[in-house]
Amino acid sequence: MxxxxxxxxFxxxxLAEIGGAWLVWQGVREHRGIAWIGAGVVALGLYGFVATLQPDAHxxxxxxxxxxxxxxxxxxWGMALDGYRPDRYDVIGALVCLAGVxxxxxxxxT
Known part of the structure; x- marks a missing residue:
């Protein structure tokens, strides 16, 4: 378990960190306003809290x-919300990263 x-x-x-960063990006780069930025900051704070709940102590x-x-x-996230299509090297790199995880x-x- x-x-x-x-x-x-994880x-x-x-969801909290990537979503928070995306909200800040939308607020600043896409000129959606301070409410988007504020929601992003809150989500980024939630990320920091969620990370502390991991069973490993390090x-x-x-x-x-x-x-x-x-x-x-x-x-x-980029695929789902921004229409980004990763190429094979993006996919290979992500798989390598997940193997590292x-x-x-x-x-x-021991």
Whole structure:
């Protein structure tokens, strides 16, 4: 259950951080206004909180692994909301990052 919980928390963290960054981007770059920026800032704060709920106690490990989730999640977000189509190198890079997440977070340790 710990791996499932960890994966769920990574997904929630990705939603909060990528969504927050996207909202700020929309507010500033697409001129949607301060409400979009404020919502983004709140979402980014929620990301920081969600990351603390990971079962592993090591900050560096959690943030390093989350980096891989962020890479893959950002490409998915771009596809879903901005019409971005990743090329094969984007996909390969994201898969490499997710493999790194698996090694960092879920490799057996003694």
């Amino acid at each position: 710990t791996v499932a919980r960890s994966l769920l928390l 997904a929630l963290a990705a 900050f560096g490990r959690i943030l390093a692994a989350y980096g891989g989730v962020f890479v893959a999640g950002s490409l998915l 698996a090694v960092i977070m879920y490799a057996p340790r």
